[in-house]
Amino acid sequence: MSPEDLIAVLPEAILTVVATAVMLLAAFRTKGKEEWCGFVTLLGLLAAMAALILQWPPQGPAFDGMVLADPFSFFFHLLFLGIAILIVLSSASYLRQERLAAGEYYALLLFATAGMGLMAAANDLILSFIGLEISSLSSYVLVGFRRRVAISSESALKYFLLGSFATAFLLYGIALLFGATGTTRLTVIREVLRGGLNPVTAGNSTEGIVGGSPVLLPAAAQLGGEVPTSLIALAIGLIFVGLAFKVSAAPFQVWTPDVYQGAPTPVTAFLATGSKAAAFALFLRVFTVALDGAVYPWPSLLWVSAVLSMFVGNLAALWQSNMKRLLAYSSIAHAGYMLVAFTANSAEGVATVMFYLVAYALMNLGAFAVIAHMGNQGERYVAIEDYAGLGFRSPVLAGCLSVCLLSLIGIPLTGGFLGKFYVFRAALRSDLLGLTVLGVLNSAIAAYYYLKVLVAMYMSEPTREVPAPPVPAAVACVLAVCAGGTLLLGIAPQSVLNFALYAAQWLQGRM
Amino acid sequence: MYQLLFFVFAGAAVGFAINLLLQRHPIHSALSLIGVMASLASLYLMLGAEFIAAAQIIVYAGAIMVLFVFVIMLLNAGEEERTQRSRFAKYLGLPLILLLVTSMAAVIYRQVPQDAMVRFGDFPGRTADIGRRLFLNYLLPFEVVSIVILVAIIGTVVLARKDSETEGPGKAVVSEK
Numbered sequence: 001m002s003p004e005d006l007i008a009v010l011p012e013a014i015l016t017v018v019a020t021a022v023m024l025l026a027a028f029r030t031k032g033k034e035e036w037c038g039f040v041t042l043l044g045l046l047a048a049m050a051a052l053i054l055q056w057p058p059q060g061p062a063f064d065g066m067v068l069a070d071p072f073s074f075f076f077h078l079l080f081l082g083i084a085i086l087i088v089l090s091s092a093s094y095l096r097q098e099r100l101a102a103g104e105y106y107a108l109l110l111f112a113t114a115g116m117g118l119m120a121a122a123n124d125l126i127l128s129f130i131g132l133e134i135s136s137l138s139s140y141v142l143v144g145f146r147r148r149v150a151i152s153s154e155s156a157l158k159y160f161l162l163g164s165f166a167t168a169f170l171l172y173g174i175a176l177l178f179g180a181t182g183t184t185r186l187t188v189i190r191e192v193l194r195g196g197l198n199p200v201t202a203g204n205s206t207e208g209i210v211g212g213s214p215v216l217l218p219a220a221a222q223l224g225g226e227v228p229t230s231l232i233a234l235a236i237g238l239i240f241v242g243l244a245f246k247v248s249a250a251p252f253q254v255w256t257p258d259v260y261q262g263a264p265t266p267v268t269a270f271l272a273t274g275s276k277a278a279a280f281a282l283f284l285r286v287f288t289v290a291l292d293g294a295v296y297p298w299p300s301l302l303w304v305s306a307v308l309s310m311f312v313g314n315l316a317a318l319w320q321s322n323m324k325r326l327l328a329y330s331s332i333a334h335a336g337y338m339l340v341a342f343t344a345n346s347a348e349g350v351a352t353v354m355f356y357l358v359a360y361a362l363m364n365l366g367a368f369a370v371i372a373h374m375g376n377q378g379e380r381y382v383a384i385e386d387y388a389g390l391g392f393r394s395p396v397l398a399g400c401l402s403v404c405l406l407s408l409i410g411i412p413l414t415g416g417f418l419g420k421f422y423v424f425r426a427a428l429r430s431d432l433l434g435l436t437v438l439g440v441l442n443s444a445i446a447a448y449y450y451l452k453v454l455v456a457m458y459m460s461e462p463t464r465e466v467p468a469p470p471v472p473a474a475v476a477c478v479l480a481v482c483a484g485g486t487l488l489l490g491i492a493p494q495s496v497l498n499f500a501l502y503a504a505q506w507l508q509g510r511m
Numbered sequence: 512m513y514q515l516l517f518f519v520f521a522g523a524a525v526g527f528a529i530n531l532l533l534q535r536h537p538i539h540s541a542l543s544l545i546g547v548m549a550s551l552a553s554l555y556l557m558l559g560a561e562f563i564a565a566a567q568i569i570v571y572a573g574a575i576m577v578l579f580v581f582v583i584m585l586l587n588a589g590e591e592e593r594t595q596r597s598r599f600a601k602y603l604g605l606p607l608i609l610l611l612v613t614s615m616a617a618v619i620y621r622q623v624p625q626d627a628m629v630r631f632g633d634f635p636g637r638t639a640d641i642g643r644r645l646f647l648n649y650l651l652p653f654e655v656v657s658i659v660i661l662v663a664i665i666g667t668v669v670l671a672r673k674d675s676e677t678e679g680p681g682k683a684v685v686s687e688k
Contacts, residue, residue, distance in 0.1 A: 009651070016658055020661075023665070063650070063651045064648065066651050066652070067651065101669065104665055104668070104669045107665060108662065108665060108666070108669075111658060111661070111662050111665075114658065115658070118655065124652070126649065126652050127651060127652045127655065130652050130655050130656055130659060131655070133659050134655070134658050134659050134662055137659060137662045137663055137666060138662050138666075140666065141662070141665070141666035141669055141670060144670055145669070147670065156670075176619075180622075228622040229622075230618045230621065230622055231618055231619065231622040233618075234614075234615060234618045234619075
C-alpha cells in the first residue's frame with residue numbers, strides 16, 4: 001500500500017475512526033455528552049474535508065484501480081461532507097428535544113457518510129456494493145431511531161425489507177454482468193463491451209477479477225468473443241431496479257412517503273439529500289462509465305422512469321397535508337427531473353445532475369431544518385395548517401422556508417430554477433423534445449402544492465395554537481447557509497457548474 | 512451422472528424453498544431452510560467451488576440456522592397467522608414473478624453456453640486461491656466489510672436495548688434472568 005492509496009481513502013478512514021471515537025466518548029462521558037459528541041463529529045467531518053484537499057490534484061486510480069480519486073469523486077465527497085455537517089448542526093437540538101442517544105446517532109451518521117464516499121469513489125462493483133450496504137444499513141437504523149414512536153419503527157422495518165429486496169436485485173445484476181464480462185472493474189467492463197478488450201485477456205489481466213491463471217472463462221469468451229447482448233440487457237435491468245429504488249424513482253418509489261414521514265426529521269433530510277446523491281453518484285458511474293450509452297440503449301429505460309417519477313411524485317403531492325409526506329413526493333418528482341438530465345446521456349447531462357444535486361441538497365436541507373424546528377416535541381406540528389400565519393409570527397423562519405420552497409418550484413434567482421433550466425437544456429440538446437415538454441408541464445403542476453404552503457404561511461389565520469420556540473444558533477446557521485446558498489447558486493452558478501462539467505468530462509473521457 | 516445429481520439437488524433446493532413458504536409453523540420453516548442451504552452447498556460443490564460449499568454449510572446451515580432456531584424458541588413463536596393479503600399481490604404477484612423468472616431463465620439459457628460439466632480446479636475456487644485474492648487484490652473491500660459488520664452490531668444494540676434513562680450498566684444483567 002503506497003501513500004497515494006492511503007490518501008485516496010483517507011476521508012473514509014477519518015470518518016470511521018471518528019465514528020468509533022464518538023461512541024467511546026458517549027460511553028465514558030456522563031455529563032454534557034450530547035454537546036461533546038456533536039462537537040467531535042463536526043471536527044471529524046471538517047478533518048475529512050481537509051484530508052480531501054490532499055487528493056487535489058486528482059491522482060486517478062489507487063489500490064490497483066479499485067478506487068478512483070478523480071474530480072467526480074472529489075465533487076461528491078465535498079457534497080456528502082457538506083450535507084453531513086448541516087445535518088449534524090440541525091440535529092443537536094432535535095436529539096435533545098426527543099431525548100435520543102446522541103453517540104450512536106452521530107456514529108451512524110458518520111458511517112453512512114463514509115459508505116457514501118466509497119460509493120462515489122469505487123471503480124469496482126464489489127466495493128460500490130459494500131459502500132452502498134454501509135450507507136443503507138446505517139440509514140435503516142437511523143430511520144428507526146425514535147424507538148418509542150410506533151410509526152418510526154414501522155417505517156424502519158418497511159425500509160429495511162424493501163431495501164434488502166432492492167439490494168438483492170442489484171447484486172443479481174452485478175453477478176450477471178460479471179458472468180457476461182468476466183470482471184467487476186467498471187473501466188474494464190467498458191473496454192470489454194466496446195470490444196476493444198478480449199474478455200479472456202480482461203479476465204487474465206491484473207485489473208480483472210481473476211488475476212493470474214487459471215482463467216475463468218466468461219460467457220462472452222465462450223461465444224467466440226461476441227458480447228452476450230441480452231444477458232447484459234438483463235443485468236442492466238436488474239441493476240437499474242436496485243439503483244432506482246435507492247434514488248426513489250418510479251415505479252420503485254412506494255417506500256418513500258412512509259419512510260420519510262416516520263423517520264426523525266433530520267434523518268429524513270439526510271435520506272432525501274445524502275442517500276439520494278450517493279445513489280446518483282453510483283448510478284452515474286455505473287451507467288456512463290461501464291455501460292457506456294454508445295453501446296447499450298439504457299436511456300430509453302431511464303426515459304420511462306423519469307416520466308413516471310415526475311407524474312407520480314407531483315400528482316400524489318397535490319393531496320398531501322403533511323409537510324414531510326409532501327416533501328417525500330416532491331423528492332420523487334425531483335428524482336424524475338434528475339433522470340431527465342441523465343437520459344440526455346452526455347457530459348452536460350451528467351454535470352447537470354451533479355449541479356441539481358447540490359441545489360436540491362441546499363433547498364431540501366433548509367426546508368427540513370424548518371420542519372424539524374417547527375415540529376416541536378414528538379413532531380406534533382407537521383401538518384400544512386400548522387404553518388398558517390407563520391409569516392407573521394416568525395418572519396425569518398418563514399422567509400427561509402419560502403426561499404427553499406420557491407427554489408423547489410423553480411422561481412428565477414434560485415438554485416432550483418437554474419437546475420431545472422440546465423436539465424431541460426441538456427435534454428433539448430440531446431433531442432429529447434417530448435421529455436422536455438413533459439418535464440416543463442410537471443414543473444407547472446408542482447408549483448401548486450408548494451404555493452399551498454406559501455399561501456398558508458402568509459395568507460391564512462392559524463387554526464390552532466402552535467408554539468414558536470426560539471431558533472437555536474446551530475439551526476439558524478443551517479438556515480442561513482441553505483437560504484444563502486440557494487440564492488447564491490441562482491445568481492452565480494458558474495463555479496459549481498464548471499467544476500461539475502470538468503468532473504463529468506473526466507468521468508467520460510479518461511477511462 | 513452429473514446431470515442426474517444436478518437435478519436431484521436443484522429439485523431439492525426448490526422443493527425445500529416452496530415448503531418453507533407453505534409451512535405454518537416457524538420451526539418447520541426453519542428446518543426447510545436448512546434443506547435449502549444444504550442443497551445449495553451440494554450445487555456449489557458440483558461447480559467446483561469447494562470453499563463456498565464448506566462456508567455455506569458452516570455459516571448458513573450451521574451458525575445462522577442455530578441462531579434462527581434459538582430466536583424462534585426464545586420468542587416461543589406459535590402458528591403463523593395469515594393476514595388478508597392485498598388483492599394486487601394475490602392476483603398479479605404470482606404471474607409477474609413467473610414472468611420475471613422465465614424471462615431471466617430464457618436469457619441465461621440462450622446466452623450462457625451449456626458446458627457439460629465443470630471439473631475441479633478449472634477456475635480458482637480452491638481455498639488458497641480465494642485467500643490469496645482476498646488478501647491481495649481485494650484487500651480494501653475485505654477490510655471495508657468490517658465497517659458493515661460494525662454498523663450492523665451498533666444497529667442491533669441501538670434498536671434492541673432498553674431505554675437508557677431507566678437503566679444503568681448493572682441493571683441489564685439482572686433483567687436477563
